[in-house]
Amino acid sequence: AQSVTQLDSHVSVSEGTPVLLRCNYSSSYSPSLFWYVQHPNKGLQLLLKYTSAATLVKGINGFEAEFKKSETSFHLTKPSAHMSDAAEYFCVVSGYNQGGKLIFGQGTELSVKP
Amino acid sequence: GAGVSQSPSNKVTEKGKDVELRCDPISGHTALYWYRQSLGQGLEFLIYFQGNSAPDKSGLPSDRFSAERTGGSVSTLTIQRTQQEDSAVYLCASSLELNTEAFFGQGTRLTVV
Numbered sequence: 234a235q236s237v238t239q240l241d242s243h244v245s246v247s248e249g250t251p252v253l254l255r256c257n258y259s260s261s262y263s264p265s266l267f268w269y270v271q272h273p274n275k276g277l278q279l280l281l282k283y284t285s286a287a288t289l290v291k292g293i294n295g296f297e298a299e300f301k302k303s304e305t306s307f308h309l310t311k312p313s314a315h316m317s318d319a320a321e322y323f324c325v326v327s328g329y330n331q332g333g334k335l336i337f338g339q340g341t342e343l344s345v346k347p
Numbered sequence: 348g349a350g351v352s353q354s355p356s357n358k359v360t361e362k363g364k365d366v367e368l369r370c371d372p373i374s375g376h377t378a379l380y381w382y383r384q385s386l387g388q389g390l391e392f393l394i395y396f397q398g399n400s401a402p403d404k405s406g407l408p409s410d411r412f413s414a415e416r417t418g419g420s421v422s423t424l425t426i427q428r429t430q431q432e433d434s435a436v437y438l439c440a441s442s443l444e445l446n447t448e449a450f451f452g453q454g455t456r457l458t459v460v
Contacts, residue, residue: 265446277438277451284447323390327446334403335380335440335449337390 235260237326239338247346252296252311254341256324259305266307267325267335268298277323283307294318319345349373351452353439359458360429368424368455372441379422380442380449381414385435393437396422397445429459 240255258264268280281292288300298309307324324338352371360366372379381393392406396416407413411430416422426433436456440449 267448269451276453277440279448279450282448334392334395337382337392339389 235264235326235328235336237324237336237338239322239324239341241341242339243342243344245344245346246314248316249313252309252314252318252343254309254322254324254343256307256309256338257305258307258324258326260326260328262328264326264328266298266300267327268292268296268307268309269323269325270320271323271340272320280309280322314343314345316345316347319343351439351441351450353437353452353455355455356453357456357458359460362431362459363428365425365427366429366457368426368437368439368457370422370424370439370441370452372420372422372439373450374420376441376443376450377419378442378445378447378449379416380440381422381424382438382440383435384438384454390438393424426457429457431459433457434459 236259238257263285266283269277270280271277280296281290283290283300291297296311298307300307321340321342323340326336354369380395382390384390394401394404394414398419399416411427414424436454438451438454440451442449
């Protein structure tokens with residue numbers, strides 16, 4: 234069975250410093266992996282996706298994630314945080330052995346201090 | 348349409364009443380998903396559709412919950428005899444096919460009083 238673990242429920246950074254949001258997955262097959270962002274009282278927006286092409290995936294707003302099969306990780310990074318990055322971030326896994334169901338992590342709340 | 352549309356955006360209902368939530372997916376998307384998000388919680392899977400079929404209904408919390416999809420397009424989620432614990436934001440998403448990126452609607456905020 235597939236599962237997703239987001240290792241931090243809350244991350245706080247200062248504006249202009251790097252962001253690292255950690256995600257580990259469990260999957261018997263080659264998974265599809267996604268990061269979504271949810272700003273307060275807003276819907277979920279796709280940040281980026283990994284679907285077995287390049288292992289380093291670039292997304293919107295300067296975010297990127299690296300798929301590491303050996304570590305079963307898909308961590309989200311950004312070189313320099315902006316105040317507008319403050320939001321909830323969800324790591325998601327999908328795969329054919331789950332019939333295509335999207336499995337969400339519990340979310341990481343990112344706070345950005347001025 | 349340009350995106351996934353959900354209606355109503357807000358619904359307040361009395362305990363014991365039935366409610367119907369509607370989702371209009373992106374045109375041409377074969378897969379459709381329903382999730383529930385309670386205050387401060389992650390996303391809870393409810394059900395998904397491939398075309399008009401629902402291969403996985405395992406997430407429906409009780410037999411008060413049902414969903415259908417017609418014409419490979421619009422889906423409705425029905426909650427019968429609503430309870431206060433049903434209060435949450437109900438999110439719908441669609442994707443071109445399974446295992447591809449899903450696009451979410453803005454959700455329906457359900458409050459049971």
